[in-house]
Amino acid sequence: MSLKLEVQTLQRVPMFANIEAARLKLLAFASERVSFPPGDILFRQGDDSDAAYVILKGQANVNLNSGDQVITVASIGEGSFVGEMGIISDTPRTATIEAVEEIEALRISRDVFINMIKEFPMMALEVMKELVSRIENTNAKLAAVSRKG
């Protein structure tokens, strides 16, 4: 898969959907193409956040450690963007991502991501929009939960 296809995948990520193709191309170009065999860990809960990943191909599990138990809380696939919260807030990983199938992904390092946001305000705005919508989403869920409770 070449840069062009990667850009197409990036365009499907909500956070990047409204960003010009040329910028996404730069983002893809400055990122590293990585692959993980099944069972490999993309990153581990509690590790330092050094990069975010866009899954280009394959399925992965999002696992949470609680005590001695490992709980799989979600399954992600092509077009998923993971680890972005950690690199924005510079906090440790909140979950572990484990490849279920052979994974192809774009590894966007923290430096590159921050640099892009600094340089292109449109991108910062899109990131904000995405985060706001997530908060709204969470608020809505909270409201729903408290109504039920």
Place this chain on the structure above:
Amino acid sequence: MERNLFKYVWHHSRKEQITVLSVVLISLPFYFYSLTVPKLIVNQAIQGEAFQDGTEKAPFFEINLGLPEFLGGQSFQLSSGIMLEQIPYLISLCLLFLAFVFINGGFKFYINLSKGAMGERMLRRLRYSLFERVLRFPPFHMKNVKSAETATMIKDEVEPLGGFIGDAFVQPVFLGGQAITAMAFIVVQSFWLGLIAGGIVAVQTAIIPRLRRRLLILGKQRQLAARELAGRVGEVVDGVTVIHVHDTSNYERAEVSARLGVIFGLRYAIFKRKFAVKFMNNFLAQVTPFLFYLVGGYFAITGRLDIGQLVAVIAAYKDLPSPIKELIDWDQRRLDVQIKYEQVINQFDPDGLMPAELQDPNLGTDEVLDGMLKLSNVTVNDKSGGPPLLMALNLEQPFKTHIAIVGPLGGGKEAFGRLMARFEWPDSGRINIAGHVLEDTPEAISGRRFSYLGPEAVMFQGTLFDNLVYGLKHRPLKEASYNQQELVNRKTEFVLARRTGSSLDDINADWIDYDSAGASGPEDIEDQVLRVMKIVQLDGDVYGFGLRGKIDAGNSPELSEQFLEARVLMRELLRDQGMTDLIEAFDPDVYNKNTSIGENLLFGTPVGDRFKEKNLAGDPYIREVLRTSKLRRPLLQMGVTIAETMVEIFEGLPPGHELFGQFSFISSDDLGDYEKIVGRWNNAGHNSLSKDDRRMLLSLPFMYVEPRHRLGLLSDELTDKIVWARKFFADNISEDDHEFVEFYDPVRYNSEASLQDNVLFGRVGPGQSGVQSKVEKLFSEIFDKLGLLDEVYQVGLQFNVGSGGKQLSAVQRVQTALARNLLKRPDLLILNEATSVLSERLERDIIHRIREDRKDFGVISVLKSPELAEEFDYVAYLEDGKIVEQGSPAELKAKRGSYAALVAA
């Protein structure tokens, strides 16, 4: 040191000076006789005076010795000569003339050579003794010494002395003799004219030096200004980081500019003075003939002097000014070098210079020191007048006790460390270590039996190994093995060194004291080095240096063979583990997609700059290869595509943005140019491009690596062509060009590539998770299996640490310095906050291991963090320069005093 340059020179070169002087005197008669030969040729041979009486033959080489009147005035004929006709007579005289030319030339050659050699020998002696004194400067003096200034003094400032030393005695004798002869001649001819000439000479010798006195002062100031400039430049270079951090580069510019201005001003003043003096000198020289013509003419007209005499006087006078002038010049130089000499000597004569005996290598002992460490009433005053650094210290412990020194910052623990290393001297009281009074202990004992490391780890340019064994090089222990010629050279050098009072020790001898490191010789010293590397936990780094290091297959054929074996094994293991896809091997017949097009084409390691990736597009041979293999067009097209993409995605980023540096093929400066080139190509096609445009475009694809850049530009057709071009490149490369590339060859070791590249002999593709660590595991497995681990470490020890160890990190420098101190196995190891740069965990680990390694030897460690003191045998707590508490950690804790409070904090 002798303060008077003349006494210094005379003292050290009396014999040589006298020899040269005698040769000068012997040469004079030859010189005068050679002047008369041309006269003989003209008068006797050509004009035929010798044949006047109609004789056909005249005696040649007739030597008569006439006795003076009071001895009877008889004449003896020593040689009756040979009778020759006119033409042979002429030829013989001419040959005689030629012989004199040779003889005089020979004298001159000998005299100049002797003078030069004498000067250089003195210079060597002087430089050596200056340097030797630097090694004996007392530690507190070192604080005010600028290294660059010291270097210029030893190197540049004494340089003019060398030229002068040869002339110091010869010149005045020679010139003075000439001048006196000429003067005497004039006086004999006419007393009055002699008086005039003498008067002018007297005026010259009185006035000129006076005029020049100011010149000397200026010269002195210039020398100081130049020296300070050197010191300042050295300081700026050493402290350049501070300049960048504080944006003071413009201040430094102004400062150095001001200094240069001062030097210019001084120089200009010197020139003015110098040429004024010259004018005066010339004027006085011409006044004399003026007076001769006037007064002499008057005497001649009035008949008190005959014309012949006048002419003779004027002729003799011609010989007078130049020796006088040169004598004055000589005197000038004398004063000048005397001042230079004094100025330099002053800088090398500080108070408290260590006596040379302290560094006598023969006073050392190989015996292990044992006994008590005893400080009685030791006080160290502050040189700047503050309260004492250390006050009435008393401490007595067995030598082998591990002592920790703790306390608040500035409480005296740092001074204590320096005191133990003799960087501070006790002003009163006494330190006794195992029966040796510390102050009087020669360095041969303190440097071999003790060891000290302060907060600064000093490294010298050289390999890691050199730096580690540096602490073992006290004296030459085993003579170097020389071949016949080298032995002769060494003997010559030895004689010269003795003649110039320099060190007689052979730098090529083996200086390493293997014994003290616990090794038996060069064969097993590495074991000990590795042992201490493990203690300071630098072994992993050394292994890494080894992997990235190079070996020369020419110099160590066996070793390179072994690593080739490792290459084969590596391939097998990769195949077994199904990793051959991840690490693509270099195959002469296959395009390696994990490396750039440039590397694929070259298929080797560039040696020097010629075939570096960025230079490929401009190289004539590469152009030829591209033409023949029909790669020019496709690569150009590829360059356009890359340029277009780069312009598209990097547009809008501010110039110099870090994304450019990290990811772009094109620097931000060139982006605009490429944009224009792409525009021209799109509008008018290939032919619109200039030669430069094409070179710029061609340079892009050489850097292209498909899996990394992912522009989808490689086709099978293209890679086949590149592989074909690779073969053409290798087959047709000229012998001259061949030295710029070392080709990849599956069955040959590549001396230009690193060890790991040689074993892996392929490239890891980008973005393969975990491959790197798997490969690392394979490396250690293979080296273990083939018994090559030690060899890798050996290569790692050859790592060049760079000037001042700058190629190492600060932590690695401290580790290396610790290892150097441990390798020596000193009876007492003193650490003065040596480990405080290390991370807390590493420091704790290393201190622990050091203590374990030194169970039977002493350790005194000044610690920054008091927690580390817990594990020591004995603790001294220093505050306000006094030992407030001392005892075992447990005792002190029980006391609940200052130490307990410090640990608890």
